[in-house]
Amino acid sequence: MVTFTSFPILHENGSDYSVTRHHPDVEDHLDINMEDDFEEGSHKLTFPGEPITSSQAFMRGHGTYVDNDEVIASVAGTIERVNKLVTVRAIRSRYNPEVGDLVVGRITEVQPRRWKVDANSRQDAVLMLSSVNLPGGVQRRKLESDELQMRTFFEEGDLLVAEVQAFFADGAMSLHTRSLRYGKLRNGQLVTVPPVLIRRLKSHFLSLPCGVDLILGLNGYIWISKHMKQTEQEGEDAFYAEAVYSNKNDYIDDATRDAISRVSNIIRVLATHFIPLTDTLLLEAYAWAVEQEGDVKDLLQEEVGDALAAGVISQS
Numbered sequence: 001m002v003t004f005t006s007f008p009i010l011h012e013n014g015s016d017y018s019v020t021r022h023h024p025d026v027e028d029h030l031d032i033n034m035e036d037d038f039e040e041g042s043h044k045l046t047f048p049g050e051p052i053t054s055s056q057a058f059m060r061g062h063g064t065y066v067d068n069d070e071v072i073a074s075v076a077g078t079i080e081r082v083n084k085l086v087t088v089r090a091i092r093s094r095y096n097p098e099v100g101d102l103v104v105g106r107i108t109e110v111q112p113r114r115w116k117v118d119a120n121s122r123q124d125a126v127l128m129l130s131s132v133n134l135p136g137g138v139q140r141r142k143l144e145s146d147e148l149q150m151r152t153f154f155e156e157g158d159l160l161v162a163e164v165q166a167f168f169a170d171g172a173m174s175l176h177t178r179s180l181r182y183g184k185l186r187n188g189q190l191v192t193v194p195p196v197l198i199r200r201l202k203s204h205f206l207s208l209p210c211g212v213d214l215i216l217g218l219n220g221y222i223w224i225s226k227h228m229k230q231t232e233q234e235g236e237d238a239f240y241a242e243a244v245y246s247n248k249n250d251y252i253d254d255a256t257r258d259a260i261s262r263v264s265n266i267i268r269v270l271a272t273h274f275i276p277l278t279d280t281l282l283l284e285a286y287a288w289a290v291e292q293e294g295d296v297k298d299l300l301q302e303e304v305g306d307a308l309a310a311g312v313i314s315q316s
Contacts, residue, residue: 045274046073046088053086063088078196091274095120095195095219097173101164102204104185104217105175107154113147115154117162120195120219123172127154127162131176133183133244153245159185161215161223180244181205185215187249188225191264193271195220199278206279208286210259216277224264226252258296262289265299266308273309285312 046052050073055066063075064086073079077090097103097119108124109116117125129142132153154160161182162175177183198218206214207227215223252260266285270277288311289299298304 045076045091046079047076048074052079052088058084058086061085061087063090089196091196092194093196094122097121097125097164097167097219099164099166101218102161102215103164103175103219104159104161104190104215104221104223105219106190107156107158107160110150110155113142113150115150117160117175119173119175120192120221121173123170125162125164125173125175126168127160127175127177131165131174131178133178133180154184158247159190159223161185161217183244184246185223185225186246187228187252188213188223188260189264191222191224191267193220193222193267193277194274197271197274197276198222199276201279206282208259208263208283210263210286210290211256212259212263214263214282222267222277224260224267226250226256226260261296262286262299265296269299269305269308270312272305275309275312281312284315288312288315 051070052064052073053071055069055071058071058081060066060071061080063073063077064071065074066072071086073088075088075090077088077093080087080089095103103119103125105117105119105125107115107127108118113129115127117127119125129147129150134142134146134153160177162177163179163182164173165176166174168174195218198216198220200218201216204216204218206216208214211227213225213227215225217223263282263286266282266289267277270281270285275281285308288308292298292304294304299308
């Protein structure tokens with residue numbers, strides 16, 4: 001079920017605490033006062049100045065303020081609640097990183113022993129030379145020769161997938177690509193959506209049956225590419241710089257190009273209708289688009305996009 005609200009209606013026995021995520025002894029003013037607004041399947045958005053709940057029972061979080069004993073939204077977005085804390089997650093905002101997040105970024109600058117990366121955050125991320133895979137094994141020491149050859153690994157404009165490792169004192173995030181699943185991206189295209197639409201999944205590496213791979217970056221950058229078979233890695237010796245850091249795309253047939261374009265247009269349509277992106281929803285949307293037997297570009301027409309969004313929501 002596609003939904004933006006974190007205030008599901010309690011069962012009659014009031015035992016669904018794993019869903020509501022608040023203490024059973026707390027009086028649920030949100031569900032009592034706004035029950036009609038949070039019916040199952042509704043897309044609850046709030047606007048600046050809208051009263052949310054009583055400040056006597058709940059604490060205000062980001063995106064809210066208190067006035068006359070009421071918690072009021074200060075930004076337009078979706079309401080989220082954890083225990084007694086109520087926050088509003090803005091629809092349009094920069095990515096707020098957390099350690100362990102999977103992100104897709106673009107190299108903006110090559111500096112001594114580090115790269116600057118645009119990751120859709122408030123400031124550029126940093127990828128240290130010591131945080132990437134280099135020829136000869138992951139654990140070997142980085143030499144002066146590696147620093148001189150940094151542009152052979154990543155240069156300005158290159159796209160990469162990485163993981164948030166830590167934060168520097170100024171708040172900039174430090175990335176790493178030590179896993180062989182991370183690194184330079186090829187054979188596809190980049191689609192940008194609001195970060196709020198990317199939900200945390202068990203895996204952000206998705207493979208669709210149409211021969212397309214997806215990388216859902218939590219920073220709102222989505223990489224859509226040709227499906228690559230996972231070759232068996234024989235330890236660290238299976239690392240080849242020519243394959244990992246190559247700037248040349250592989251041959252992509254017309255059918256795969258159409259599939260990549262169709263998936264990218266589907267994501268754009270869903271983002272326009274502010275529908276969160278998950279693996280099951282993308283599969284349903286792609287199946288719906290194939291059943292229509294139309295051209296790839298037809299998905300960007302307003303009436304077709306509205307029908308796609310309505311069809312996906314009805315099936316969820």
